[in-house]
Each structure stands twice: as C-alpha cells, then as structure tokens.
Amino acid sequence: MVCQKCVWYKSSREKLSNSIDDPKLAGYRDDSNHGYTLLHLAGMHGLIDLARCLLSCGADINAVNVEQQTALHWAAHYGHEAFVQFLLQNGARKDLKNSSGKTPKDYANRAGHNATAGLLVFSNFQRTSV
Numbered sequence: 001m002v003c004q005k006c007v008w009y010k011s012s013r014e015k016l017s018n019s020i021d022d023p024k025l026a027g028y029r030d031d032s033n034h035g036y037t038l039l040h041l042a043g044m045h046g047l048i049d050l051a052r053c054l055l056s057c058g059a060d061i062n063a064v065n066v067e068q069q070t071a072l073h074w075a076a077h078y079g080h081e082a083f084v085q086f087l088l089q090n091g092a093r094k095d096l097k098n099s100s101g102k103t104p105k106d107y108a109n110r111a112g113h114n115a116t117a118g119l120l121v122f123s124n125f126q127r128t129s130v
Contacts, residue, residue, distance in 0.1 A: 035065040043071030043087070046080035051087070061092050068098040076104035076120060079113035088123050 039059050042051040051071070055061060062070055072092045075083040084104070088094060097103055102110075108117035 010073045024030070026089040027095065033066065037063045037071070038066070039063060039096035040065060040069070040074055043080070043083060044078060046078065046083045048083055048086050051083065055090060059088060061090055062096060064096070064098075067100075070096055070104070072096070072100060073102075073107050075118050076108040076113065077111050079108065079116050080112060081116045081119060082114075084108075084116055084119055085123070088119070094120050094123070 037059065039051060039054050039061070040063075041047070042054065062072075063069055067090060070092065072084065072087050072094060073096075094104055104118075105117050105120040108114075108120060
C-alpha cells in the first residue's frame with residue numbers, strides 16, 4: 001500500500017521544481033483535502049532552506065491545514081529541532097492548537113522528542129529576519 005503523504009510529497013516536489021520562479025509559490029496549497037502548504041512540507045522534512053525561501057517570499061509562518069496544524073506542529077512531531085528553532089526565531093506561535101487541542105509541544109512529547117519539547121517550553125526567541 002502506498003502512503004498518501006508520500007504520493008502528495010512526490011507530486012508537490014514535481015510542482016515545486018516546475019514552478020520555482022512562480023511568485024505564488026509562498027501561498028501554494030496542495031490539491032488534496034489536507035490543505036498542506038509548502039511550509040508544512042518543509043516542516044515535515046526539516047528543510048530550513050526551503051522554509052527560509054518561502055518566508056522571504058511572504059509565506060504565512062502560522063498557516064494551518066484543515067486540521068489546524070502548522071509547520072511547527074509537523075517539525076515538532078518529527079523532531080526537527082533546528083527547524084523548530086528556526087521557526088520560533090522567525091515568529092512562529094508555539095501556543096497554537098490543532099483541531100484536537102494539541103500544541104506543537106504536545107506533538108513533540110507524544111513522539112518522544114524530549115529536546116524538541118524542551119525547546120518549545122523554554123524558548124523565548126526574539127524575531128530575526130529571514
């Protein structure tokens with residue numbers, strides 16, 4: 001059985017490579033019923049360079065999908081500590097809850113990423129420029 005997220009990821013990578021110069025890239029959403037942005041994708045895979053590019057093009061750092069998850073939720077879930085730190089330094093809200101009432105810290109804790117959860121608890125970053 002093929003994972004639907006993997007199918008979506010492959011499709012999104014193809015769209016990204018075909019539209020890298022498109023100024024609408026920062027606001028791209030997948031055409032499935034998940035509502036992922038490219039920033040969500042970057043968070044799932046810890047792609048800081050992609051996130052930096054998207055944010056410099058005007059992507060909403062706190063954009064949510066249909067389940068009210070942000071890129072920070074996904075980065076925390078997968079334990080991408082450097083990505084989490086990058087998002088926090090650039091203004092991501094760590095207090096946003098998904099449709100089930102879970103914060104990014106809850107995602108990190110549930111997945112056993114203690115260092116990432118600690119970063120979300122004790123961080124007090126000043127916003128930097130992308």
